[in-house]
Amino acid sequence: MKSVIIGIGNPNFKDDGVGLKIVEHFEGVVDTVTLLNIGFNLIDSLLGYEKALIVDGVKTGAEPGSIIEFDVNFWGNVYASGTHNFSIFEIIRIGYSVFPEEMPKEIKIIGVEVEDVETLSRECSPSVESAIPLAISKIKNYLGLQ
Amino acid sequence: MHYTASVKAADGVYGVEPTPTAKKIRELFYNAHYVEDHTGILYALGFPDFVCGPTASPAERNLVGLVLKVGADVGKLVLKKRYSAVKIFELTSGRPSHPVAALPGGWSKRITEEERKEILACADDCVELAKLTLDVFDKVVLQNKEYMALVTGDVYKVVSNYIGTVDENDKVTYYDGTQKIVDTKGNELGRFKGIQYLDYIAERTLPWSYQKAPYLKKLGWTGLVDGDGTSIYSVGPLARFNVASGFDTPLAQEAYEKMLAAFGGKPVHNTLAYHWTRAIELMHAAETVKKIASDESITDPNIRQELGTPVGEGVGIVEAARGVLIHHYKTDDKGIVTDANLIVATTHNKGPMNIAVKRAAQSFIKNGKVDEGILNLVEIAYRPYDLCFACSTHTLPGRIPVRIDIIDHNGDLVKSLRNYELS
Numbered sequence: 001m002k003s004v005i006i007g008i009g010n011p012n013f014k015d016d017g018v019g020l021k022i023v024e025h026f027e028g029v030v031d032t033v034t035l036l037n038i039g040f041n042l043i044d045s046l047l048g049y050e051k052a053l054i055v056d057g058v059k060t061g062a063e064p065g066s067i068i069e070f071d072v073n074f075w076g077n078v079y080a081s082g083t084h085n086f087s088i089f090e091i092i093r094i095g096y097s098v099f100p101e102e103m104p105k106e107i108k109i110i111g112v113e114v115e116d117v118e119t120l121s122r123e124c125s126p127s128v129e130s131a132i133p134l135a136i137s138k139i140k141n142y143l144g145l146q
Numbered sequence: 147m148h149y150t151a152s153v154k155a156a157d158g159v160y161g162v163e164p165t166p167t168a169k170k171i172r173e174l175f176y177n178a179h180y181v182e183d184h185t186g187i188l189y190a191l192g193f194p195d196f197v198c199g200p201t202a203s204p205a206e207r208n209l210v211g212l213v214l215k216v217g218a219d220v221g222k223l224v225l226k227k228r229y230s231a232v233k234i235f236e237l238t239s240g241r242p243s244h245p246v247a248a249l250p251g252g253w254s255k256r257i258t259e260e261e262r263k264e265i266l267a268c269a270d271d272c273v274e275l276a277k278l279t280l281d282v283f284d285k286v287v288l289q290n291k292e293y294m295a296l297v298t299g300d301v302y303k304v305v306s307n308y309i310g311t312v313d314e315n316d317k318v319t320y321y322d323g324t325q326k327i328v329d330t331k332g333n334e335l336g337r338f339k340g341i342q343y344l345d346y347i348a349e350r351t352l353p354w355s356y357q358k359a360p361y362l363k364k365l366g367w368t369g370l371v372d373g374d375g376t377s378i379y380s381v382g383p384l385a386r387f388n389v390a391s392g393f394d395t396p397l398a399q400e401a402y403e404k405m406l407a408a409f410g411g412k413p414v415h416n417t418l419a420y421h422w423t424r425a426i427e428l429m430h431a432a433e434t435v436k437k438i439a440s441d442e443s444i445t446d447p448n449i450r451q452e453l454g455t456p457v458g459e460g461v462g463i464v465e466a467a468r469g470v471l472i473h474h475y476k477t478d479d480k481g482i483v484t485d486a487n488l489i490v491a492t493t494h495n496k497g498p499m500n501i502a503v504k505r506a507a508q509s510f511i512k513n514g515k516v517d518e519g520i521l522n523l524v525e526i527a528y529r530p531y532d533l534c535f536a537c538s539t540h541t542l543p544g545r546i547p548v549r550i551d552i553i554d555h556n557g558d559l560v561k562s563l564r565n566y567e568l569s
Contacts, residue, residue, distance in 0.1 A: 044242065097218060
């Protein structure tokens with residue numbers, strides 16, 4: 001099954017780079033994409049794949065380092081209006097509306113709860129760094145790479 | 147946009163100009179970015195207010211709602227043709243996003259003849275996308291009397307000065323040029339380049355905001371008020387329309403003249419016209435991409451100047467899609483930045499946006515009645531400025547939380563509206 005792993009984040013803002021660090025582990029194993037921000041480029045990255053996994057830092061109020069998985073059902077709760085920004089869920093929804101045949105049949109979003117996304121650093125917080133092995137394991141399991 | 151402003155500032159730090167070919171490639175890359183950026187803003191954030199209706203619920207008033215109204219085929223065409231602009235990024239800068247080619251005094255990726263031809267084909271797609279967009283705008287907005295009343299009316303109107311970038315013929319340009327200032331009546335107040343911005347723009351710190359409020363230095367601080375005599379100014383597509391004498395490409399110029407005739411002259415202070423000018427600029431950028439890609443000299447391999455010792459200071463100014471963007475660096479003798487100042491479009495527009503929100507709120511909130519539809523009517527007031535909060539929204543759910551408190555004349559809270567859920 002043709003799969004892609006997409007990491008989203010800014011490597012210069014501490015925990016915001018966690019998605020990119022996780023994706024690094026899969027380079028050369030499956031197709032990988034890194035995005036610093038979200039726009040239609042997310043759709044560009046998804047088209048043509050059967051299975052996709054998106055990895056990003058999230059803020060849900062959980063303990064930093066918690067792994068939170070999202071699926072398509074989350075989309076219904078997301079407002080779409082904004083000023084300059086897009087949400088992952090809205091962009092994916094747009095992708096399915098416009099390219100129903102070319103979008104992946106399965107998309108999973110793995111979120112790692114962040115602690116600090118404002119400090120200029122390429123190192124994650126210890127709590128977030130320690131979550132990376134578990135996130136990698138979950139992704140391997142999901143993609144059947146174990 | 148920051149990428150290009152930054153490399154121009156770095157040119158200044160090293161006291162070099164890019165080679166002619168490098169400059170052309172940078173401009174090609176930059177205009178392709180305009181196509182992609184304006185497309186996203188128009189279809190995802192601007193058009194839904196009109197196509198789905200300004201008071202439609204947020205669940206419907208979005209790009210998905212827009213696709214449902216105008217048809218999936220149009221949506222597919224827009225996104226496919228927009229991808230041609232992304233392809234040009236890749237061909238000119240090495241990557242489809244987050245380019246890796248800028249160098250002080252040049253550009254690291256040359257363009258082969260084969261790539262030039264591919265870019266030319268992509269440019270045709272960009273022009274087609276722009277035609278489609280102007281057509282959608284015409285059908286959805288210009289032919290709708292109710293919407294045109296909103297576009298040309300007084301509610302969404304901020305009377306300010308304007309700053310925009312023009313070329314040597316006073317036409318709109320984005321990568322390089324001279325920053326021109328006009329007053330509320332369209333009279334020229336001055337022009338500046340590079341470090342001269344310090345003579346024309348001052349930044350005021352406000353006790354109630356983390357964001358500074360720029361104003362025209364020579365007019366002095368007049369407060370956040372609009373009208374004749376104010377020192378606040380606007381930037382962005384409408385500002386460029388107001389300061390320039392038109393566009394240097396035929397289809398954009400045609401669209402410019404149509405808008406000029408509709409308003410009966412300039413300056414236009416109606417903020418919803420930002421969307422109209424954005425659609426015109428989409429055409430201009432697409433035509434410019436085609437013009438540059440038609441020039442066979444862009445395949446010249448001479449794309450990098452030799453660098454000497456840093457001179458220690460550089461200012462890079464570009465017209466970002468949402469307005470004038472200034473990067474100003476000071477460095478040590480190794481070129482390491484020791485001091486930096488950035489003035490971005492959202493900062494330039496701070497005064498006008500605050501006035502726009504206040505005016506919309508005063509116009510729509512009557513007798514204490516407020517609801518979600520009114521919340522959006524207020525959002526519409528600032529959306530045309532295309533606020534750049536992306537850096538703060540890289541984490542889920544990736545949207546701007548907005549809360550509006552309605553306070554009565556005694557200062558008591560009447561009602562609070564928000565577009566997010568409390569956790």
